[in-house]
Amino acid sequence: MELLDDYILQTSDKSLILKENTAPYASNREFKDGMFRLLFSEKRAALELLNALEGTERKDEGKIEIDTLRGVLYRRRQNDLAFRYDFSPLSVVEHMSTWSENMPVREAAYVFRVYEKIVSDRELYKEARCPLPIPRLYVLYNGTKDKPLETVQHLFGGVRPDPEGNGAMMEAAVKVINVNLHKGHPILKRSPTLKQYAQFIERVRSHIKLDRMNRDEAILMSIESCVKEGILEDFLRKHGSEVINMLTGITLEELYEIREEEAEERGAKKAAEEKDRKFVTKLLRENWAIDRIQELTEVSKERILEIKAAIGA
Incomplete structure (x- = not known):
């Protein structure tokens, strides 16, 4: 450390x-x-x-x-x-x-x-x-x-x-x-x-x-x-x-290390969410059914509907 x-x-x-x-x-x-x-x-x-x-x-x-x-x-x-x-x-x-x-x-x-x-x-x-x-x-x-x-x-x-x-x-x-x-x-x-x-x-x-x-x-x-x-x-x-x-x-050293780890975790989570968003967007534009998208990506139905509304699909 x-x-x-x-x-x-x-x-x-x-x-x-x-x-x-x-x-x-x-x-x-x-x-x-x-x-x-x-x-x-x-x-x-x-x-x-x-x-x-x-x-x-x-x-x-x-x-x-x-x-x-x-x-x-x-x-x-x-x-x-x-x-x-x-x-x-x-x-x-x-x-x-x-x-x-x-x-x-x-x-x-x-x-x-x-x-x-x-x-x-x-x-x-x-x-x-x-x-x-x-x-x-x-x-x-x-x-x-x-x-x-x-x-x-x-x-x-x-x-x-x-x-x-x-x-x-x-x-x-x-x-x-x-x-x-x-x-x-x-x-x-x-x-x-x-x-x-x-x-x-x-x-x-x-x-x-x-x-x-x-x-x-x-x-x-x-x-x-x-x-x-x-x-x-x-x-x-x-x-x-x-x-x-x-x-x-x-210790204060451990505290700041924890903060850095949390920041890295937030960054990784945000990157994963963005990757899911792009993939779901692609599938929606190819007219995939919502249930099928959910099964394939494990993204929640609510989130898929949010993305669908955002892109006007």
Whole structure:
């Protein structure tokens, strides 16, 4: 199976790139990661998130396109988004529900992988400098640990200089934003979609903690109540089956493979129907009896009559 590893939302001229409980539930423990990426892989939501992060008011959804990073290294990453609007910086966004001090390492590795994608080998060895979008690295944290509203992690922040006192010649900084609903970060006001996502996660946790539901029950109850109350309503109505599949353990890679298989099946069915239509049309024009056509082709009598009416036979 070919793995769908990471979405990249980027412009047509190449660039914004946009993851509790140990009981054996049917629901996928990392459902939040897949749901987050699916939610913000839609152009409208991606542009809204970009504007919220960068403090901009860009309007044209057409300048953000979706692409894919593939590779063994990233096959488990379901929590990253990347996007750029026009000639703006390359923004890499990671969703995290588990706190880690290694976020800058992951982000730096990811952004260089993206540069490999958007810069061809031919351009890389030219004498003239390759134009690269400036990277801006973000982590949206919504775990249960009590963490600051906002913090910055540095790639070499905890590394001591060498014996000569020389520090690193390269650095990367990641802005970590706490998007838990009760923290009330201003970004939740700037991005209604992100706020509604935070409301959904908060509701799941509340059902588990206060109502003593297991995770499966809490997730399904939260989906039902959020749709009724208009929280992520359009997304949940449009992608309800995908979300349920994520909750019951199917990976996003498998989901997209299923979609491709379904598209192939629809195409094959349509081709077969067209072949039948042409054959039935030929027989009707040769004045074959409807019962005889039905027996020969196994096309229903109703369909044969529809074709007969359409050709005026």
